[in-house]
Amino acid sequence: MQVKRLGFLCVMLAVMVGMTCDVFGQDSEGEMCVPMGVITIKPPPEVTSQKSPVDFPHSRHFATDCKTCHHTWKGEEKIQGCQTSGCHDQASAPKTTESYLSYSDVSIKYYKYAYHEACIGCHKEIRAKNLQTAKSYQVLGEALPAAGPSGCIECHPK
Template identity: 45%
Template sequence: MRSLSFVGVVLLIGIVACASLGIAVAGDEEMCVPMGIITLEPPDSVDAKRAAVEFQHGRHFVLACNNCHHTWEGAEPITGCMTAGCHDLDTLPRKEGSKVIDKDQAFRYYKNAYHGQCIGCHKTMKEEIQQMANILADIDGKLPTTGPTGCIECHPKD
């Protein structure tokens, strides 16, 4: 129950921070932050081989908006990832006259953008969770509330 209230507080702080940033920067315009599920689909020109992704936007409020919306500066409404000039390519870019992938432009391919961002972050989280599991195993499953705060906790008496 305690961890649920902590998550609630963090979520509330994130919403208030994003909302106040939006109001402070946008002035008279109201900033809209989607709270529910955002369906991520490939461009219309792509024959999807897998189902669309039901992205839980609210679960990501603990992150800074710029973690995903990397070009957003806070003044304008956020545009989708597949807008012109960002991740707008519906095929993997190749070097002219070749089958070799153009690595300088590969980030513009929508699939690379999502997979690189989402899977990369989730792999990092998985590693961090595994590290916490290893720590819990070392301390018999009891997570300390803080690190040591008293002298003898680090410096045992002789």
């Protein structure tokens, strides 16, 4: 619940500063604005895509603390995109046999690993918890929480 409230607080803050937008990241005055709809996530320009871009329903995720995803955000400066220089901006795969549950600080700079770890990692974690709850034969007061997609075509339709 704590986390949920924090998320809403961020939204309220953003709304109070008057900043919502459909375009990425900035309004005309250069203030931070928060994209409320679907953000289409694409690879860096130098990548020849094998898969279609991913439609990410940003505000559907606002029950989660902003800082879970925007993990370098201190709460005052503008939030920057994942592929910002020096973050997850590496366009080609490092040679590694790591799995998305244990990428190193180095290999996670590869943009695809960063998205897959965050997106699929969280969705699968929720699914796994739900499975455990179901297996524990607890009498449930409410429905299990929705988990996001983890199958390829659910995120990449083509």
